[in-house]
Amino acid sequence: MLINWFVVAAQIVNFLILVLLLKRFLYGPIVQAMAAREERIASQLEAARQKKEDAEQEEADLRQKMRSLEDQRQEMLVQAEGEAQAHKENLFAQAREEVAAVRQKWAESVKWQKEAFLANLKQRLAQEIFAISRRVLQELGDLEVEERLLQVFLERLRQLAPEERQALQESLQEAGGELAISTAFPLTPETREKITAQVQDLFGPGLALRFSTSSELLAGIEILTSSRKIAWSLGNYLDTLEEDLSQAFEDIDKSEAA
Amino acid sequence: MEISLDSLVFWRWGPVLLNATILYTWLVMALLTLISWLVTRKLSTGPKISRWQNLLEVLVAAMREQIRQISQEDPGPYLPFIGTLFIFISVANLLAVVPGYHPPTDSLSTTAALALCVLVAVPIYGIAQQGLGGYLSHYLKPTVLMLPFHLLSEMTRTLALAVRLFGNVMSGAMIGAILLAVAPLFFPLIMQLLELLIGQVQAFIFAVLATVYIASATQAHEERREAVLQSTGAKDRVGDQPKED
Numbered sequence: 001m002l003i004n005w006f007v008v009a010a011q012i013v014n015f016l017i018l019v020l021l022l023k024r025f026l027y028g029p030i031v032q033a034m035a036a037r038e039e040r041i042a043s044q045l046e047a048a049r050q051k052k053e054d055a056e057q058e059e060a061d062l063r064q065k066m067r068s069l070e071d072q073r074q075e076m077l078v079q080a081e082g083e084a085q086a087h088k089e090n091l092f093a094q095a096r097e098e099v100a101a102v103r104q105k106w107a108e109s110v111k112w113q114k115e116a117f118l119a120n121l122k123q124r125l126a127q128e129i130f131a132i133s134r135r136v137l138q139e140l141g142d143l144e145v146e147e148r149l150l151q152v153f154l155e156r157l158r159q160l161a162p163e164e165r166q167a168l169q170e171s172l173q174e175a176g177g178e179l180a181i182s183t184a185f186p187l188t189p190e191t192r193e194k195i196t197a198q199v200q201d202l203f204g205p206g207l208a209l210r211f212s213t214s215s216e217l218l219a220g221i222e223i224l225t226s227s228r229k230i231a232w233s234l235g236n237y238l239d240t241l242e243e244d245l246s247q248a249f250e251d252i253d254k255s256e257a258a
Numbered sequence: 259m260e261i262s263l264d265s266l267v268f269w270r271w272g273p274v275l276l277n278a279t280i281l282y283t284w285l286v287m288a289l290l291t292l293i294s295w296l297v298t299r300k301l302s303t304g305p306k307i308s309r310w311q312n313l314l315e316v317l318v319a320a321m322r323e324q325i326r327q328i329s330q331e332d333p334g335p336y337l338p339f340i341g342t343l344f345i346f347i348s349v350a351n352l353l354a355v356v357p358g359y360h361p362p363t364d365s366l367s368t369t370a371a372l373a374l375c376v377l378v379a380v381p382i383y384g385i386a387q388q389g390l391g392g393y394l395s396h397y398l399k400p401t402v403l404m405l406p407f408h409l410l411s412e413m414t415r416t417l418a419l420a421v422r423l424f425g426n427v428m429s430g431a432m433i434g435a436i437l438l439a440v441a442p443l444f445f446p447l448i449m450q451l452l453e454l455l456i457g458q459v460q461a462f463i464f465a466v467l468a469t470v471y472i473a474s475a476t477q478a479h480e481e482r483r484e485a486v487l488q489s490t491g492a493k494d495r496v497g498d499q500p501k502e503d
Binding site: 003005006007008011012018021022026 | 273274275277279280283284287290291294295298301302303304311314315318319322334337338339341342345346362365366367368370371372374375
């Protein structure tokens with residue numbers, strides 16, 4: 001008999017025990033370890049993939065951010081350019097205005113200077129003219145001329161308008177009969193007497209006459225009371241002429257300004 | 259010359275006995291358990307592993323892959339049974355190089371025991387996979403008339419398993435003995451090597467056949483489920499048509 005049934009039973013039991021033992025000590029732990037390793041590798045790969053994804057995401061984000069920054073920069077650049085352009089134009093306009101203002105001012109100043117110069121010139125010219133005239137008349141003037149002037153003066157005194165003579169008389173009385181006569185040259189005693197006689201003839205006797213000389217008259221004579229003056233002299237003429245001349249200049253300036 | 263290890267009895271009490279087959283089986287069991295325990299005591303899940311762990315991992319991974327390829331299913335539930343069959347037979351045969359050792363698979367009692375285990379495991383796995391009714395209906399297909407033939411097939415393939423392993427392992431010893439008588443110097447060495455190879459091949463064949471038998475019992479269910487799925491899919495398609503109108 002090749003088969004011993006007890007041995008068969010025993011071997012079945014043995015085999016089943018071995019199955020249990022190997023399951024406990026071999027397959028279980030080994031399979032578990034392999035699964036654990038696989039899981040670990042898988043998790044590591046997953047983690048790596050996740051990291052890579054994150055990195056890619058971050059890269060994309062950064063790229064996006066960089067692009068937006070670049071856009072922003074471009075925008076700002078354009079804006080700044082525009083602002084600079086505006087500023088430049090503004091500055092140009094301002095500068096133009098300033099230049100225009102300066103020019104205006106300058107023109108005004110030039111005009112004013114010109115006017116001042118012209119005015120000065122006119123004044124100087126007139127002064128020169130009168131200075132020359134005065135000198136010429138002074139040099140020309142002598143006693144003879146004075147005599148003649150005196151006669152003209154006395155003639156005029158005699159032909160004085162009644163109301164003027166009246167006014168002169170009144171002011172003489174106010175001054176207490178005092179009368180000042182000034183001439184350009186010292187008068188001779190005969191001339192003085194002549195004048196005294198003439199005046200006393202006109203205004204009545206008892207007048208106190210006081211004779212003096214004044215170079216300003218150039219040639220001529222002046223009768224002064226306290227409030228009145230009767231004069232006939234070249235200086236007087238020149239003064240009148242000067243006044244007329246400056247009046248004429250002013251009239252010209254006014255017409256120019258208009 | 260002894261034909262069976264069973265006749266070498268060390269101790270007997272009534273029907274209970276302790277012979278060389280059982281003793282050597284225990285030896286192999288103890289060796290396997292000890293190695294497994296020593297190695298799996300400190301397993302590493304990191305990238306650095308010990309050589310022994312590597313060896314066992316390669317072994318287990320290869321067995322899982324084989325079972326997966328043959329059964330087309332998850333090897334998890336089958337691995338302890340089929341893997342133990344392979345490892346036990348393989349190591350039992352491999353230890354034949356040790357002087358004084360006789361493989362327990364040399365005994366028809368051992369191979370019969372293993373074949374009986376497969377015989378019982380097939381329905382157990384089948385029932386576990388598809389339920390009692392589902393598995394038993396498999397015997398009545400295509401008709402009830404096929405029941406005796408199915409039963410006969412179960413018996414004969416179990417017997418074939420047992421005898422194939424026993425015959426191959428025993429023949430190795432027999433051939434060694436005969437050649438020792440004919441050509442005592444050189445040939446027995448070659449025959450020993452051949453015997454080792456045959457022992458490994460037999461372990462592989464036994465495990466593969468056990469897998470095939472178990473897979474056939476569980477895959478009938480898979481096929482039927484696929485058929486059901488297909489028929490329901492067809493029904494769905496038929497039912498869909500009026501809706502489209």
